[in-house]
Amino acid sequence: MKVLQSGTISEEQKVPNVKVLPIMFALMLAGIIGTFNETAINIAISDLINQFAITESTVQWLSSGYLLTLGILVPLSGLLIQWFTTRQLFLTSVIISIVGSAIGAMAGSFDILLLGRILQAAGAALLFPLMFNTALIIFPAEKRGKAMGLVTLVFTAGPALGPTTSGLLIDNLSWHWIFWVSLMTLVVALVIGVTFIKNVAPITKPRIDIYSLVLSTIGFGGLVYGISTAGEGDHGWGNPVVIVSLIAGVVALILFVIRQLNMKEPLMNVRTLKNPMFAIGTALVFICMSVDLAAMFVLPMFLIRVLELSALTAGLTLLPGSIISAVLSPVVGSLFDKFGPKFLVVPGLILTAATLWFYSDITVASSIALIVVLHTCLMVGIIMVWMPAQTNGLNQLPAEMYPDGTAIMNTLQQIAGAIGIAMAVSVMTSGVGDFMNNVADPSNPANATLALTAGMQNALFFVMFVALAGLVLGVFVRRVKVQKWSGDSDWS
Template structure:
């Protein structure tokens, strides 16, 4: 067996490895948000309802929710090169399928195949960064990943809007394909094996419980946020079955000598705080990134391209700030970034809760940019500090836990935000004399959107309270 973790870091071609990971990560995140902007066009072109169209996002999240927990096991069974090349092959296959898709069913299949590629890539990316960079340089490296993960979703809507107006939605995928192929070639040429293959025993029951648990939670919350509503039998059953399966999964992992995901990682307090901060941060990011474009397009009547342009500065600023925050984290630790960051996010959400049809473009751009600066101060420092506390052998488990809970946070955050928005609309219409009057629909929608941002502000306040418990980790278990 190859003791690949024993490779001296001086022998590693760090830059080519990093470029391969960043290219593939960038395009994975780009196609995710770019397609979201195209959903309204897809509903008309493919003659599908909004609830059906949302399955293009839900199916993607669901696949990630099922696959990412297994990634900790896969990282210990297969080499870095094997996993990287496999993930790129799935991404390329899914992208080609999507670009050629003649129907909704084929496009949904393509999204699932793409999600398999992303589900393999995300944990691999974080785990590889942890292994090839020493702890004192890890913040800057994670900041580079933050740049990619934030800039790609930021430019996705703008590029998609431009492509939809001038070509067709298929070009979202044709544009992504060459970048994926270049990333694959870089990986074949330069990717090195950096992890040790231990081949732990595979426990089928753990995989089943994990898949039902995370899959059920993601499916239940996503369905509630789309059209089913919280009272739906399907939603209630999915969430209950998911929650029970997760409890059984957790109990089983704690009893096993070689668990599928080593939940003993939660015994490290800063890891637990880091997981909670990342979870809350993802709820804020993904819920606001759903509600804000929805209001710009549906409420203010902007085109997808114009809405994307308004959100572009914030995304680019966030990307630029990520490496800067990484270096500041290496120098000062997480506390003096996370606390001010959460104050900034809370204030931005409070201002967003006053958004209306009279809000200017400048107001939206400045607020969104401020929100993105705050997010860059929270996300990467909390994540890196948490994983830094883990011993090296728990890195695969730590990255699997972080990445899995990000998908779950996305599903929960968006579902709750949409539910709050819908409830706000209904309560407004109950208070008017003629709820059927079309003149009342836009004020009702605005009232609902404002409520969704107040929900985001409440999540940020919870995060702010948690941030006071974060402490800088002194890394002594590896050099």
């Protein structure tokens, strides 16, 4: 593999003797489990609340903690790509995920279960940037839309499989089997990866700045912890813990950005955000992730706790939209290659916002058919925005900035999911409290159901405004032209 003096691969260079499909299959299989774990646990929420005697605000840490771990570690993983080989990082990420899955499968307490989730997330944090970076290297520029369509498939197929698979396992076995299934699939990915994955990225070994790592951890961690804590029953936005966490997070992030701008080898090269289409693409991916995971946290709870559906039925209700979204990922990639992002992003954001507006009016009388249709529209809208915005943004970066770009996008993507869930839970909890404060008989079980419904309506209405903010950004998207590249990678 020809490498420039700076240690980077030029856009015109190629990676010889690489079997693209087996490599991508191994990376995507492990990646799908990483995203599967983001939503599969949502169907088990009611079981976990009952088994461990915890509240909705506490159980959401299984999702927020998972995403927060991803957000904290992904900046470091973007740097590790330049320190360790492709094989080393793949094997390490999958083994850590296997250990986390084993701990989760055998967990007998909430704390142990949360530990397993954090280890699963640590493995995924290493894998996601590696998957993006490898795809950018082994696919030619003119096929990058299809490549990103495949990568985006990981972030749609995993969540698509999560609710239904989880519901099936819970109805017939127990929630522990969600982790056993993850473990077994990861073992298969490990075997394929050991066989086919080769080292494709150059190793430059830039300096790791400990101060930057500490600042990013405090910054992202403080924001997510503060927002998540604000949603807990005995807390609120005026609670000193929440205020201190948010202030610490904001100050640390400001200091982090300043430090990165003054370093020759930053932990996260925020200068990539000077590229306007990359900045807009990153913001749109942030919005898509927060909308997607916020909705996917609230909807299973509505189906199980309000409509009183079984776990399997709830999963099946969300399956059609998720499958259509997964199937459309490569199609949207091809459309992007042909027409560019503009005619996908804006209609996608309009569809997403309109769907959330209808969603915010669901009640105990809403039909399953309506929820299926709305969920399908939501998933289609999100995929029309996500992949084009992401690919168009990365296309504007020079080849030497690919690790930085993928690290930034992946970091903010996971932080977005954590913040989206935390904000949705906070708004939902506030809505429940307001409703119960205005009813004559708070002890009436019927009022509890109505209060939960009102809280969920508020949460989905809030998420709609997040999508509308994305629409404002979407009108500024412009197609980025990239040079064509020819290579001789083995596509077998």
